[in-house]
Amino acid sequence: MDNDAVFYRELPKVELHAHLNGSVSAQTIEKLISRKPHLNIEHSMTAIGKGQRRTLDECFEVFRVIHKLVDTEEDILMVATDVIKEFAADGVKYLELRSTPREERDTGLTKRSYIETVIKAIQKCKEEGVDIDVRFLVAIDRRNGTEVALETVNLAEEFMLSSDGLVVGIDLSGDPTVGHGKDLLPALQKAKNSGLKLSLHLSEIPSQLDESDLLLSLPPDRIGHGTFLHPEVGGSQSLVDKVVQKKIPIELCLTSNVKGNTVPCYAKHHFKYWYELGHPTVLCTDDKGVFCTDLSQEYQLAASTFGLSHEAVWKLSQQAIDSIFGPETVKQQLKEKWNDLHPQLFNFNFFKK
Numbered sequence: 001m002d003n004d005a006v007f008y009r010e011l012p013k014v015e016l017h018a019h020l021n022g023s024v025s026a027q028t029i030e031k032l033i034s035r036k037p038h039l040n041i042e043h044s045m046t047a048i049g050k051g052q053r054r055t056l057d058e059c060f061e062v063f064r065v066i067h068k069l070v071d072t073e074e075d076i077l078m079v080a081t082d083v084i085k086e087f088a089a090d091g092v093k094y095l096e097l098r099s100t101p102r103e104e105r106d107t108g109l110t111k112r113s114y115i116e117t118v119i120k121a122i123q124k125c126k127e128e129g130v131d132i133d134v135r136f137l138v139a140i141d142r143r144n145g146t147e148v149a150l151e152t153v154n155l156a157e158e159f160m161l162s163s164d165g166l167v168v169g170i171d172l173s174g175d176p177t178v179g180h181g182k183d184l185l186p187a188l189q190k191a192k193n194s195g196l197k198l199s200l201h202l203s204e205i206p207s208q209l210d211e212s213d214l215l216l217s218l219p220p221d222r223i224g225h226g227t228f229l230h231p232e233v234g235g236s237q238s239l240v241d242k243v244v245q246k247k248i249p250i251e252l253c254l255t256s257n258v259k260g261n262t263v264p265c266y267a268k269h270h271f272k273y274w275y276e277l278g279h280p281t282v283l284c285t286d287d288k289g290v291f292c293t294d295l296s297q298e299y300q301l302a303a304s305t306f307g308l309s310h311e312a313v314w315k316l317s318q319q320a321i322d323s324i325f326g327p328e329t330v331k332q333q334l335k336e337k338w339n340d341l342h343p344q345l346f347n348f349n350f351f352k353k
């Protein structure tokens with residue numbers, strides 16, 4: 001590993017947009033494949049390698065394959081534990097993991113047990129002393145409609161109160177070409193009223209102006225992607241104004257958007273637009289397993305593409321702390337951690353840039 005790569009790995013980082021089953025590493029996939037040889041799944045079916053690009057449909061097909069491999073309590077526990085440890089090894093100090101509790105017929109687990117299993121993995125890593133603070137966002141798959149969304153919110157509300165602060169919010173995700181946000185609005189509003197934070201995938205594809213406008217009226221506490229919000233790509237100034245006025249942080253996932261073909265190339269990624277506006281932006285991985293990346297690489301990629309100095313990169317990772325859903329006390333602890341680690345990263349000449 002060259003010095004620059006070491007800098008990005010050592011850089012303390014906050015990861016706020018990571019789907020559990022999209023984050024499964026090649027090593028963990030190998031373990032799952034050996035547990036289920038009868039499925040005839042090969043690793044090439046669960047990841048999109050360097051230089052490859054896929055349509056959104058093809059990407060969502062990858063999740064279907066991974067879900068076949070991850071279909072028992074044991075699998076979910078292993079996957080969540082491995083993913084948390086991998087983020088920690090990559091220098092992530094605070095992680096918000098999101099995952100969709102699936103139907104019982106898919107996993108043999110109720111939605112409640114699914115959530116409990118992810119929580120168990122988080123607690124296990126904590127007990128083992130893994131150096132990372134992990135929180136959980138319960139995900140709503142937009143494809144599943146109003147009823148399931150409400151059921152998910154009710155469960156998340158229960159766990160927000162009983163999980164010792166581990167469940168902090170709701171994620172809205174799933175195939176953006178399916179369903180409409182208006183059907184999910186009551187569930188999202190209920191979640192918000194009960195104190196759950198909202199991170200919503202928004203304008204991930206073009207022509208969702210109405211839906212984005214509607215969902216922004218909640219307003220969400222963070223936006224996932226927001227690829228087509230700004231006027232240059234068919235969005236609108238009024239959407240941008242709303243996001244800016246309400247200072248809603250945007251989670252940006254460079255590799256995911258380029259490999260998923262919603263952005264033509266790294267240089268044209270909307271990171272540039274929002275960063276130059278001085279708007280709160282947080283670099284994230286989305287699906288580190290599927291897109292063969294990690295958060296260090298995403299920071300390095302943003303820096304090399306947009307000419308950011310190490311100091312600017314430091315600021316970006318430090319400012320991400322303000323966008324977490326964890327409590328104020330955790331924000332303070334993280335800020336102290338960043339201050340403690342700063343000299344280590346910047347006092348060595350070989351890191352200087």
Ligand SMILES: CC(C)=CCNc1ncnc2c1ncn2[C@@H]1O[C@H](COP(=O)(O)O)[C@@H](O)[C@H]1O
Pocket residue numbers: 019020021022055056057059060063098099100101139141173174175176201204256257259260261286287
């Ligand atoms: C297709 C593509 C470019 C993917 C990246 N963008 C995404 N957009 C919307 N939902 C997503 C995306 N990536 C992952 N998800 C959601 O996360 C799920 C996988 O993680 P989990 O089972 O919830 O633990 C997917 O089934 C999907 O519902």
Ligand SMILES: [Zn+2]
Pocket residue numbers: 017019173201224286
């Ligand atoms: Zn996502």
